[in-house]
Amino acid sequence: MKKNALLLLIVMCAFAACKKNDTVAPPTIPKVDTLAKTITASLTLNPTTSYVIDGQVFVKNNATLTIPAGVTVSFVKYDDRALKSSLIITQGSKLVVNGTADMPVVFTSAAITKAPGDWGAIVIQGKAPTNVVTGYSAGLAISDDTKFGGTDIHDNSGSINYLRLEYCGGINPDAENEWLVDKVSGLSLEGVGDATMLDHVMVVHSNDDGFQFVGGNVTGTHLIGYNNGDDDFDFDLGYQGKLQFLVSYRTELTSTHALRANGFESYNDEVPTSKAPLTRPVASNLTIIGPQGMETSKTNLNMGVYIRKGTRFVVENSIVAEYPQGGLMVCNKTRPILLAAVESFFKYNLVHSDSVSRTFSWDKDYAVIGDPALQAFALNNVNNNALINASGDLLLKDMYGANGPDLTPTTGSAALTGANFDGADYSAFFTRVVYRGAIGTDNNWAAPSKWAVWK
Template identity: 35%
Template sequence: MKTQKLSILFLAFAMAFASCRKTDKDETEVPPKAPEAITGEITTNRTLTADRQWILDGTVFVKSPAVLTIEPGTIIRAKVGSKAALVIDKGAKIMADGTAAKPIVFTSGRDAGARNPGDWGGIILVGRATTNRTTPVQVEGGVAITYGTDKMDDDNSGVLRYVRIEYAGIGVNDSEINALTFYAVGNKTVVENVQTVYANDDAFEFFGGTVNCKNLIAYATADDDFDFDFGYNGSVQFAVAIRDPKFVDAADDGNGIECDNDKDGTDATPITQPKISNMTIIGPNNAANTAARHAYGNRWRRNAKFIFNNSIVLGSQKGGINIESDKSATSYKNGDSQFKNNIVAAYTANFLTNAATSILTAADMQTKALADGNVVFTDANISVKLNNPFSLTAPNFLPAAGSPALSGTWVATTGATAVTYRGAFGTTDWTSGWANWNAQSTAY
């Protein structure tokens, strides 16, 4: 009996000792460091660590030859009212290499529930690759940097991988800034797994350059999800755009893709021609309270050429594919542009052309599209059979059993890896674990 009592006392003492040790350990854990502001110019190598939040205050320029490294899991918030933006200048680099478990987040400085599109500017990469400009051009949004006349197509502006860019889109001095803008960015730059959230202008815009991108998400963009200009000739594979029916730029059409050679439709070379494969574009599909300026899935105009293959255009409000200029129509008709092995199921007309042109009618476009292995539907997702593509809070873009996205003959496309499906997804959801479909309620 005495031995049993001693054992019980010993056990109680051991448990109390263990509890004390745990308490001591908890009390000695290092608390998060205080937030630190980032301002002005970064002219030497700098690292933003994940052990604190960073506050982007005003326009911050990373200048050559500096490298800005950002650790996985780091959160960068924009100072409210400062029109914050991050600009990586020619010759400088950003190394924002996150992971699916620890994405790097650029977001509004406002608290959950109070965030708005345009709470800050966005991220701007300025490179030295080819454009079709012959004199220097100033970066949009009032940013005092020029670009456009270099010819270094293998230029390297760094890495953006597993990065979210939320609530961007205010101009520094004048017009809006896109969530992520590429000015003459070269093909040694790595851009993979990047999501934009409620951008107040375009989600991704490419002014010339040769950068190649994979796994892009444009979520609830005000203007265009993907915009190409000034001789861009890189590639984009595995990209998805989903629009919020109630949210669009009130003064401009919101399109899945908008593409121009330049604003005047000149013959300046190189002609803009993005190489796109396995993109999924989800329009509002005339959901309740759809705003008036939601427009087209693809808008090719002003002498743009295009390669758009192995993709899905679903629910675009005013039309699926719109070719607006005679030169763009001629390029499609004679085979200089490609539109092959796609699924088109717009809310209204699947194909449109400039009403004044005699080059190519909408009927001609459909005839050519069908001959090139495209599939056309008029019942939106009933026949396309994606699992839950129109949900804004829990979208599922994967094809269901029997979906035509899982059939067709994949068309080889410059810069693209061959797969056995159409659209951005086969049987794997590459957005899982790092994309955010509820950024408004996320506490940072």
């Protein structure tokens, strides 16, 4: 009994000593700073500070804005579309984003309850060629600070690594005219040259387009568009860059304003002419998954790949599935260009549509019709596309996983092999893999992570 009492006394004394000498650290208050509306000298943000953009911020005077790994930039929400908070990198200036897989840079809404369209866009204006004399960022006030385009195909507007954009795309009106060049949205790359590099960039819950490539020839790899309101990847006004490993993925439609929300859409200009340089994206290893497996309403959902208004294009070694109205659709201006097989190519792809008869379709006089001639052309032994009758036949690991998709091909999948990189379009930029689609068996780079957030 005495032993127990002595032990209790020792413990109580020790506890009292700890209480007497311990000091309680004050709570850490995160540091927040608001960026100036105009940045005219090179600036590197503090990696331990969070930042706010309130209204339109312009980086000018050949300045470089550098954002270290782990930084979050929040954009103040405004209901007025003309006031939507945005970051604009003007001609000659640069944006350098140095995120990592474990510490991505995040651009998001400052609103407590976040929603698509809370803020505007990241707009990068370069000096590379477009097919307009002088381009101005659609949706922004016309000025020297909103113009883009020039003659330098190797123009350098910076580099972006491991960046996620959330809840942007608020500048387009609900009654947007889909036949005109879209207002800036998501990540808007306007006349940006091929010395600029994008690697691991995700745009999620934009109210409009995810990625916009407006002229220029910027290159990019490992890009994701997720549940955006309009096109995930949109190409206009003479874009001629190279892209590899792209994911376009939808489980729902987050916007009601888009006339046609597609995975990949390209056109040459507002009036379908042969205005040079011709829009001609060269893209390999895409995985484009529509929402048919999850979404019962088909309103405004359209095509995996939609090619229109005189554009040229190359889409190869890819997977297109689960769109309600078609896998590939061409218009009356682009159909003969594709069938000529000189400037446009759609080859070595696995293609599915909810409507099997419209897997390969034609936008004829505003009516979407199945195109047997286009289908026969696509499936011939030169183009080597394959029609997939049911998306489950693709044998992807978990197309609609609860925590995000796993688009890895499994044993027996046709996507494991069949890629082909023959032809003049495939420069040293491309990684010559054997699989089709954006994901191979050795590196699921789009798996749920601190960077790729599927929520």
